[in-house]
Amino acid sequence: MSDYSISAIGHIQSPYKQKFAIPRQPRLVPEAKAKLIFAPEFNREEFIRGIDEFTHIWLLFRFHGTADKGFSAMVRPPRLGGNERKGVFATRATFRPNAIGMSAVKLEGIEYKNGQLSLLLAGIDLLDGTPIIDIKPYLPYSDAMQDASAGFADTRPETQMSVEFTPEVTYFIEQQTQHPDLLNFISNVLKQDPRPAYKKQKDGEQSYGMTLYDYNIRWQVNGEHNVVTSIEKS
Incomplete structure (x- = not known):
């Protein structure tokens, strides 16, 4: 198996300062606003020209808060009350071999302030400081599959709280x-x-x-x- 080196293109400035209380999926809390702060190498408008034509984007990121804990073949998804094990590749658990996650979030704007380029985001589910390794536009006609099913996570999690x-x-x-x-x-x-x-x-x-x-x-x-x-x- 080949090894690859991936550098962060930026990091997230998020209201979530600790893992506890972060929503388990993106867009469950629309009021969660954040910024994607670009790293110096990517702090140029050319990299995002045209991105404002999209309302949502995919973020690929590293679970930096748990990456040092390694990975597990089997995990206990919170959706199952922590009582049943599933294979890590059948879940979105953080303890993954490459500690890579993804989130589809709302793009609310672009900011250029004091020489720093940022994306303004909403519905975020990422810890403050999360390294972003890639951005891709969200394509409704391709990414939203109306006939898809999602096994044990097939419905939006709801509570009576x-x-x-x-x-x-x-x-x-x-x-x-x-x-x-x-x-x-x-x-x-x-x-x-x-x-x-x-x-x-x-x-x-x-x-x-x-x-x-x-x-x-x-x-x-x-x-x-x-x-x-x-x-x-x-």
């Missing part, structure tokens, strides 16, 4: 102006129920924390109800 914010948290979010969709963003992240599968089987109140953008957020889960109890600058 509800989300409530304490008055203090709501006031804090309403006063900040940097992220106008912050309340909806937090709400939709929690509606995806980011807890590990084994935690979902436990009864009683559970407390969690996550970092989105530069905010530390804490919430409590009781059954299928979330209460966001605190938010503060990290």
Whole structure:
């Protein structure tokens, strides 16, 4: 088997600062905005000329947060509650031989600021700092296969999770102006129920924390109800 060397063309500047709470697929949280910051070698308009004619793009990336942990032939997909094993090539698990992933995301614009070229993206599901190794335009007539089926992941994951914010948290979010969709963003992240599968089987109140953008957020889960109890600058 031949070895190949692949260099990143850029990296993602994402609101997700830790693996916990990242949606398990792209576009499940539309409010998740990000930037693709091009590396110096590719920081030229020629590389993306015409890309603004497309509404969505494919990102090929490296799972840099787990690449050093190696790979497994069998994994436990969260969609199956972590109770059933599948072959890694039958899943989108992170523990892959080459640690390569892909996401179809919305392209919202192009930014050129202080000499830095960036793509503005939405519906992202990538950890902050993720290396991007390629970009391809999304082609609806070819990429969206209407007669396709997807086995154990055939339907969009849905939960019955509800989300409530304490008055203090709501006031804090309403006063900040940097992220106008912050309340909806937090709400939709929690509606995806980011807890590990084994935690979902436990009864009683559970407390969690996550970092989105530069905010530390804490919430409590009781059954299928979330209460966001605190938010503060990290």
